[in-house]
Every structure is written in C-alpha cells, then in structure tokens.
Amino acid sequence: MISVDEATRQVLATARALPPETVPLPLAVGRVLLEPLYADRDFPPFHRVAMDGIALAFKAVAAGQTAFPIAATQLAGMPPQPLLDEHAAVEIMTGAALPPGTDTVVRYEDLEFQEVNGRRVAALLVPPPAAGHNIHHQAADRQQGDLLLPAGTRLSPAEIAVAATIGAATLRVARPLRVAVVSTGDELVELEQIPLAHQIRRSNAYMVQAALQQAGAESDAFHFNDDQQALRQGLPPLLAAYDALVLSGGVSKGQADFLPAMLQELGVTQLFHEVHQRPGKPFWFGEKADGAVVFALPGNPVSTFVNFYQYVLPWLRRCQQPHGQPQKLTALLATDFSFAPRIAYFLPVRLETAPYGHLLAHPQAIGGSGDLASLLHCDGFLRLPPEPTEFKAGDAFPLVRFR
Amino acid sequence: MISVDEATRQVLATARALPPETVPLPLAVGRVLLEPLYADRDFPPFHRVAMDGIALAFKAVAAGQTAFPIAATQLAGMPPQPLLDEHAAVEIMTGAALPPGTDTVVRYEDLEFQEVNGRRVAALLVPPPAAGHNIHHQAADRQQGDLLLPAGTRLSPAEIAVAATIGAATLRVARPLRVAVVSTGDELVELEQIPLAHQIRRSNAYMVQAALQQAGAESDAFHFNDDQQALRQGLPPLLAAYDALVLSGGVSKGQADFLPAMLQELGVTQLFHEVHQRPGKPFWFGEKADGAVVFALPGNPVSTFVNFYQYVLPWLRRCQQPHGQPQKLTALLATDFSFAPRIAYFLPVRLETAPYGHLLAHPQAIGGSGDLASLLHCDGFLRLPPEPTEFKAGDAFPLVRFR
Structure with missing residues (x-):
C-alpha cells in the first residue's frame, strides 16, 4: 500500500496540458492564459499628468518666478496644448498628456489662483522641488514590446485590466477540463425520489460536481446500479470522451466492488489501489492510454470528500497550469x-x-x-x-x- | 476627512438584504441559502453497515461461537434479509441496512472463509469486542427534524451534498447583486480602438466586472465621456435599476470632476467624500433613497483596485450574508x-x-x-x-x- 505523498506524486504525474480555446476578455477571468501578452505601447504611453493642477517649465521656477498666467486649459483626453511662453502655464487635469514646453506639474493643493488684469494667474504656495514632479513618465512602468503576461498565467482581475489596456478583446486560454462524474450503488436513488427504508439519495455526485464547478471544470453526471453489464457498456464512451472520470463507490472489498477489475478489463491501467490513509483508503487510480484518467473514490461521503480535495483538485490545477506551483497550505x-x-x-x-x-x-x-x-x-x-x-x-x- | 475604519463602517451600514430566488440545486454552489433546511429522515436513516463482512448476533459470540454459516447475502440497496438462526450470519456489504436479528458486523479483514459440508462458513480471526461494532447507527449524526442548514448559510460543496441527501432539488437563495459599472473620462477609448497618442483604453471597468463576477454579482458596463448632459440623462435609469453603481474617475479636484455635485443633484445623498488613505483618497460614497448605493472611485487604476477590495467587495458580501462575519485577514x-x-x-x-x-x-x-x-x-x-x-x-x- 502506498503513502499519501507517493499517491499524490503519481496522480500529478498523469496531468495533461489542455488545448487552447479563444474567449472574449470578460469571460477569461479565472482561466489560464495560453499565449504571451506584450505591451503594445509604453506604460504609460505618454508623460501622464498625475495630479490636477498646472504644468509649467521648471527653469522658470528655478529662475525665481512664483506666479504663472494660465495660457490654456487641458483636460484628460484632449490633445496636448503646447506651452509657447515659458513664463506661463497650462492648467491641466490628471490623466492628460504633458504639454510640449512643460516638464513639471504643481498640484492645486500647492497653488493659489488670482485674477490679474482679467487673466487667471496661479501663484505657487509650495514651489516644486525639481523638474519632473507629479508626472508619471512615459515608459516608467513598462516599455513597448515588454512581456506583460507569460503563457501559463492564471487571469485574475489585475491581469484582465492589463489585457484590456493593450486591447486584447479575446484571449487564448486553456479550455475547461471535462469530467464525467459517475456514481454507482444499488442503494442510491435520485434526488426527486422518496427513498425506501434501506435506500439513500445520491449526494456524492452533487458534491463532486459543485466542487468541479468551483474549480472551473465542466462535468456531467452518470449513475449506474451495481450491474456489471451496464457498466461494461456504459463506461467505454465516457473513457473516450472525457479528460477524467470521477467514480464513487465500488472499489472496496465487497462483493459488489468489481470496478477495479472491470476498469482494467476496459483498458484502464491501474497505477495504484489503496493508499495508507484514513478515511479514503480504498482509492483506486488508473489511466487509459489516449483516454481518461480515472479516479475511483470510495463511496463513503467523507472518504469521497478527502480524496477529491487531496488528489482530484490538485490534478485539475496541474492540468490547467502544468508549470504552476501547487499551493501548500x-x-x-x-x-x-x-x-x-x-x-x-x-x-x-x-x-x-x-x-x-x-x-x-x-x-x-x-x-x-x-x-x-x-x-x-x-x-x-x-x-x-x-x-x-x-x-x-x-x-x-x-x-x-x-x- | 474620515478614516478607513469609519468609511468601512459607513459603507457596510448601507448593505441591504437581497430578495430570494429559486434555483436548481447544482446551480446553488457559492450562493447564500434563504430558507432553513431540516433533516427529512434520521442521519443515517437506518442502522447502516460500515464495513464489508458479515452481520451476526453478538450474543452468539459472547457464548463462545467462533464460526458462522452464511444464511444469506445482502448487498447495499437490497431490502434487509432477516437472520432467523442466531447461530448463522448474513454476508453483508457497506451501505446495507443491518438485517433484523443481527447487531454486530465483522469485517472481511477479521474473517477467514471455509467450505464446510458444501456450506460457506465464516471463522472469526478477530472476534468483535462488543455488540454494535462496525455499524453506523440510525440517527447517530442527526435526527429527523433537526436543523441542518440555517438560512444565511453560504453553500459550499458540503452543503450541496447535504441538500441532495434530503432531496432538495431546488433551493431558495439570495438573488445575485446587480451592479452598473460606469467609467467616465474623455481620455478613455474602447478595447477594440487604436488609441490616439494622448488616449488610453478603458481598463478599470474590465477589472471591476471581473472582480464582481468572481464575487457572484451580475454587472453591466456603461461609459460616459466627461459630458455633464449625457451623465445627467444617463445616470438616473441606472440609479433606479441597479443595487449599486461603481463609477471610476471624475471625483478628484479637477475641472472635469463634477460627479460628486451631479450625483447629489440627482438625489444621491453623500455619506462621505475623501478618506484618509493613499492611494484612493478621493473616494466618494453615497446612497439614493429607494435606489442604488453609489461607489464613486478615483480613476487611477491602483486606487480603483484598493477601494474595490477594501469597500465594494465587503459591502457585496454583507448584502449576500447580512449576518455573516467579515473575513479578517x-x-x-x-x-x-x-x-x-x-x-x-x-x-x-x-x-x-x-x-x-x-x-x-x-x-x-x-x-x-x-x-x-x-x-x-x-x-x-x-x-x-x-x-x-x-x-x-x-x-x-x-x-x-x-x-
């Protein structure tokens, strides 16, 4: 019987990279990027004004000038208004491109405005300490052509915003894993049924599907009674069509526990059966060449739960991000x-x-x-x-x- | 100017409970339950066999008997097979209902099977220590009528499994929050456009929508240029139709920052403007009677980000779970x-x-x-x-x- 660590290692070794699909940007959150994204322009793309106030030429301040008539006003989004008179200033708003002829921004908090001969004049209360003040300089953060996001990045809201900035309206991402969730057991009835005294309702499949949904995988549910003939016919199409099968029940020592033998008969290579752990010891794991990975979990609900989170979920994450580091909590x-x-x-x-x-x-x-x-x-x-x-x-x- | 703690307190005080909607169980994961769920039967609903092996009457063991002929076999899901001869045993599988006439289960690992006079006989290798061994007794975990899940519970895969067990095919849950994400700013162009030298693409709205999606809220995006007339006409329908508006930009000291005044003109009561924090200081927050809560965030992307996660997300969680404890990391x-x-x-x-x-x-x-x-x-x-x-x-x- 193998250890939890060895079982985990063998499970992760079967992870397969997922093929790409193209999705609109707003649907890509939580997905894994399969193409590198580069800066289409510098970040920022221009000398960006970082405070509301005035833009001026620092050399006038250095020469002792303390009051600046306003030659023009420039809101964010307006083309830059060149400053032709170096003793004047452009009143300017956050997000605007720095006007030619200026190199420094003084924020409103450090200014007092006066009306002089019908002209608006800004007096410096706190002179700027150096040229370049309150400007977010072009290319200060990233240069055009820089790699912003390597392939393999999981896309959180920060990555979505960066992708929007470079105009990536669609992204190539890993397609979702497709998992068949298979429950077995004659004692199980459907949700809508009233169970007989010795029956219970299916619950593991709902748990597994909910957890798969949270992890970004797609799943379909199938139920088989403990009927070898039905399983022998029903499992091969699932093994061919899905990335993984998650079964619960039928892997212990009981007379109805014929799944391990049947799976091997259907061409699924056994990688291990039974892990030195409690609960969840009877876990059977195998892989079909050119087919699905098979997690055959014991059917007791807490056993199913433990094995899902210890083995299935890390395997899913490894498929989504083959070079990602598993989270160690x-x-x-x-x-x-x-x-x-x-x-x-x-x-x-x-x-x-x-x-x-x-x-x-x-x-x-x-x-x-x-x-x-x-x-x-x-x-x-x-x-x-x-x-x-x-x-x-x-x-x-x-x-x-x-x- | 108020502190971060006071701003957070005022934001959370405006949270409103969400009305219920009914969804199929598999779609309820991550949602918040708005009805209590009770046990429809005992948990377990019968004396449930917990190991594969044999069921017998302990008094025979106590009297010194060590070998038990198999009178019947009972798989999980089969009606119980009463044991009529207290010196015999029922071969039995995990998940089956304990047969009348038996009170103890001995697992296969503690048995050896022999063929005696053409009859299958189980010899005890390890006698059971007491009656009741390897049985998960009826009602041991929960009794019929017990409250399983109070209203207000967030539904993780464990809760979904319990709801399946009691046959809850649909659940009443809080409907998703509906948020209008509004960007303003003449410098912003759409994702698909090539920006002019002094323009940039919209990115905050994509970030906010991605984060809202992760939090289980629905959102629609709207963009307005810095055009007072367009905003005066465009905002009132949004204030009436959505639970919240998240705006970015237009709340600082600049000449195009007319949002605070306009929102009040449109009937939104200002609760505070400016928080003693960096970045994100110019945050404006208000509420319209019988209308939306308005988060008017500063437009610098890091400021938007900080304020979204410090204020908007906790507010969403409070609306979803009015009595939930905010997670303190x-x-x-x-x-x-x-x-x-x-x-x-x-x-x-x-x-x-x-x-x-x-x-x-x-x-x-x-x-x-x-x-x-x-x-x-x-x-x-x-x-x-x-x-x-x-x-x-x-x-x-x-x-x-x-x-």
Whole structure:
C-alpha cells in the first residue's frame, strides 16, 4: 500500500496540458492564459499628468518666478496644448498628456489662483522641488514590446485590466477540463425520489460536481446500479470522451466492488489501489492510454470528500497550469490530539484565523466516514502523518481546505 | 476627512438584504441559502453497515461461537434479509441496512472463509469486542427534524451534498447583486480602438466586472465621456435599476470632476467624500433613497483596485450574508518598511505562505497609483496605519487580498 505523498506524486504525474480555446476578455477571468501578452505601447504611453493642477517649465521656477498666467486649459483626453511662453502655464487635469514646453506639474493643493488684469494667474504656495514632479513618465512602468503576461498565467482581475489596456478583446486560454462524474450503488436513488427504508439519495455526485464547478471544470453526471453489464457498456464512451472520470463507490472489498477489475478489463491501467490513509483508503487510480484518467473514490461521503480535495483538485490545477506551483497550505493544531492507528489521518477541522496571520485548526468530532453532516461544521482536513500517534497543540501540519 | 475604519463602517451600514430566488440545486454552489433546511429522515436513516463482512448476533459470540454459516447475502440497496438462526450470519456489504436479528458486523479483514459440508462458513480471526461494532447507527449524526442548514448559510460543496441527501432539488437563495459599472473620462477609448497618442483604453471597468463576477454579482458596463448632459440623462435609469453603481474617475479636484455635485443633484445623498488613505483618497460614497448605493472611485487604476477590495467587495458580501462575519485577514511584514506621510497606506505586497501557516507580505515597488502593471506581481495590499511611520519586519497588519 502506498503513502499519501507517493499517491499524490503519481496522480500529478498523469496531468495533461489542455488545448487552447479563444474567449472574449470578460469571460477569461479565472482561466489560464495560453499565449504571451506584450505591451503594445509604453506604460504609460505618454508623460501622464498625475495630479490636477498646472504644468509649467521648471527653469522658470528655478529662475525665481512664483506666479504663472494660465495660457490654456487641458483636460484628460484632449490633445496636448503646447506651452509657447515659458513664463506661463497650462492648467491641466490628471490623466492628460504633458504639454510640449512643460516638464513639471504643481498640484492645486500647492497653488493659489488670482485674477490679474482679467487673466487667471496661479501663484505657487509650495514651489516644486525639481523638474519632473507629479508626472508619471512615459515608459516608467513598462516599455513597448515588454512581456506583460507569460503563457501559463492564471487571469485574475489585475491581469484582465492589463489585457484590456493593450486591447486584447479575446484571449487564448486553456479550455475547461471535462469530467464525467459517475456514481454507482444499488442503494442510491435520485434526488426527486422518496427513498425506501434501506435506500439513500445520491449526494456524492452533487458534491463532486459543485466542487468541479468551483474549480472551473465542466462535468456531467452518470449513475449506474451495481450491474456489471451496464457498466461494461456504459463506461467505454465516457473513457473516450472525457479528460477524467470521477467514480464513487465500488472499489472496496465487497462483493459488489468489481470496478477495479472491470476498469482494467476496459483498458484502464491501474497505477495504484489503496493508499495508507484514513478515511479514503480504498482509492483506486488508473489511466487509459489516449483516454481518461480515472479516479475511483470510495463511496463513503467523507472518504469521497478527502480524496477529491487531496488528489482530484490538485490534478485539475496541474492540468490547467502544468508549470504552476501547487499551493501548500499549513495550519497549527489548536489542541492536543491522539490517533492510535499508524496510518495517515485526515483530521476534520474548523479553521480560525489567529491574530498573527496564521490558521488554527480545531479538531471536530465525526461519526466515521459516513458522517456527511459533520462536514457542515468543518473547513478542511489536517493531514496527520502515520507517526507519531500523539500530536501537540501548536504543531504545524499540511492543510487540505475545502471552504 | 474620515478614516478607513469609519468609511468601512459607513459603507457596510448601507448593505441591504437581497430578495430570494429559486434555483436548481447544482446551480446553488457559492450562493447564500434563504430558507432553513431540516433533516427529512434520521442521519443515517437506518442502522447502516460500515464495513464489508458479515452481520451476526453478538450474543452468539459472547457464548463462545467462533464460526458462522452464511444464511444469506445482502448487498447495499437490497431490502434487509432477516437472520432467523442466531447461530448463522448474513454476508453483508457497506451501505446495507443491518438485517433484523443481527447487531454486530465483522469485517472481511477479521474473517477467514471455509467450505464446510458444501456450506460457506465464516471463522472469526478477530472476534468483535462488543455488540454494535462496525455499524453506523440510525440517527447517530442527526435526527429527523433537526436543523441542518440555517438560512444565511453560504453553500459550499458540503452543503450541496447535504441538500441532495434530503432531496432538495431546488433551493431558495439570495438573488445575485446587480451592479452598473460606469467609467467616465474623455481620455478613455474602447478595447477594440487604436488609441490616439494622448488616449488610453478603458481598463478599470474590465477589472471591476471581473472582480464582481468572481464575487457572484451580475454587472453591466456603461461609459460616459466627461459630458455633464449625457451623465445627467444617463445616470438616473441606472440609479433606479441597479443595487449599486461603481463609477471610476471624475471625483478628484479637477475641472472635469463634477460627479460628486451631479450625483447629489440627482438625489444621491453623500455619506462621505475623501478618506484618509493613499492611494484612493478621493473616494466618494453615497446612497439614493429607494435606489442604488453609489461607489464613486478615483480613476487611477491602483486606487480603483484598493477601494474595490477594501469597500465594494465587503459591502457585496454583507448584502449576500447580512449576518455573516467579515473575513479578517492578517499578514506579517517580511521586511522593514518606512512611509513618511501620516496617512493610512495600502502597501502593495506579494504573499508567501510561511512554514508555520502564516502569511508573509513582501513590499513591492510601485510607480504610483497609475502603475497598473505593478499589480501583476502583487497578491494584495497590507493596510498600514497613519502612525507610526516606521514599520518593522514581523509586525502584523490587516491584509486586503485580491489574488
């Protein structure tokens, strides 16, 4: 039986890069860019006035001049109004292009305006200390042709704004992963049905689809009873059409747990079966050549949950960003905790943000891996190693966060 | 001029609860529930077998019996197969309902099967320690009628799974916020246009719309030149139709900055103008009776960004969850940092997750509030108070995170 680390390594090794698709800019948020974006102009593209006030020639200030008649007014968006008289000034607004003949901006807060012989005159209350004051100079941030965003960048609102600035109305991004979510089990009935006394409703598939949606993947749900014939016919089209299958149930030691054998019969190579962890030990993982990666998760809801967040989600992220660094979260155990079995344990925890910026993990009681409702009060799992068996408050462990 | 804390308090005080709408369960992830959900049955609804193995009557074990002939086999989803002979056992699978006449499950790992006189017999390798072993008892987690999810709960995949379990095919959730994103400024041209030398493309509106989309709000974008007549006609329908307007530009001291006066003329009550912060000081905030809340943000892109994440996003979250606790993030300054002006400073930072679960904030150089491209290398802003002016590595400050 392999360790959690080894299982994670083998899962991530099967990640495949996604092909590109072209989407309008507003729909690209959260997606991963598959083309580099370069600056089409300098950033800023002109000497940009950074404060409302007046633009003047500094040499007049250096020569002792303290009052400047206003020769013109220039709002943002107006073509620059050249200053022909170096002893005058252009009244000017933030965002405007610096007028030729000027090199310095004095903000309104440092000016007093007077009317002199019917002419508007600005008197300096605080003279500018040097030429270039209050100007955001052309190319100060980026030069035309500079790489702004390399391929592989995940697009947050900041990247969307930069792409808009260079006029990228559409972007080439990784297409969404397509996942088939397959539930098995004769005890499961549809949401709309009233279950018989010994039946329950399907819930894992809804959980997995919701989590996939949050991660930016597309999914379709399929249900099979524990019927080998139906699975033998139903699975091959899914293996061919989807990037991944996420199954829940049918991978343990029971008589209806024929999925591992059947998947191999259908050409899915087993990479491992069973991980040295609790809950979620019976996890089966395989890959079909030229077909889907198959996550066959145990069907107890907490087991499905742990394995989805420990294995499936990092795999999705790796497919989306093959060169991205997986996020490594850590939290501190808030209270002492004992766990006698020498097996990696995913401890359900409620998280608290402590005053110095770290996360405290409070262990939550749980009625076994079937206790779905206990997850309502949890935010994640603290991954405790097989050894030791006594864990101390304040010790740090990897965190698998789902909320 | 008011402080960041006071401005935040006044902004949050204008949050309004959102009316309900009914959506299919799979579309409800990320939304906020507006009805309480109760357990329709016990959790689990029956004594649920928790391991594959055999079900037997413990009193036979207590009497010294160590081998049990298999009287029946029961898979999950099959009606319970009563055990009539207390010296026999039912071979049984995880998820099945415990058969009448049995009270204990022994897992396969603790059994050895033999063929005796043509009958399948399970010999106990490890006798069960007590009655009730390996059974997830009916109502152990929740009882029928228990409140599972109160109104006001944000629906993560765990809540979606619980709602599926009780057959909630549709849910009443808060309808999305509707926001009009309004850009102003004669210097701005559309994405598809080639700007003239003194023009730039619209980018703030794309940033704001992307961030709104991530937060689950709907938005439409509108652009007005610095044309008072167009704004006087164009804004009233937006004030009537949307929950909020987010404007950028036109609120500073310049000659084209007539928005504050015009908004009041259009019936929007000013709650404050200017916050003691950098960047983003000229922020104007108001509310129209029976109409929209108006966030008029300064137009420099970094100022827009800071104010969106400090004010607009927490307001959205408060509207979605009026009784939710705002998330308080904190990070530690990674290096000493000086900032002489005695004004709250939103310091752009790159975040690093440190080994003990806390966030380290590395200050990033930025070319003023117009330097949009600098945000590509930042994950958020550390909010430094007006005093002192020297900040030490290791000190903790509130974090405004945008990535």
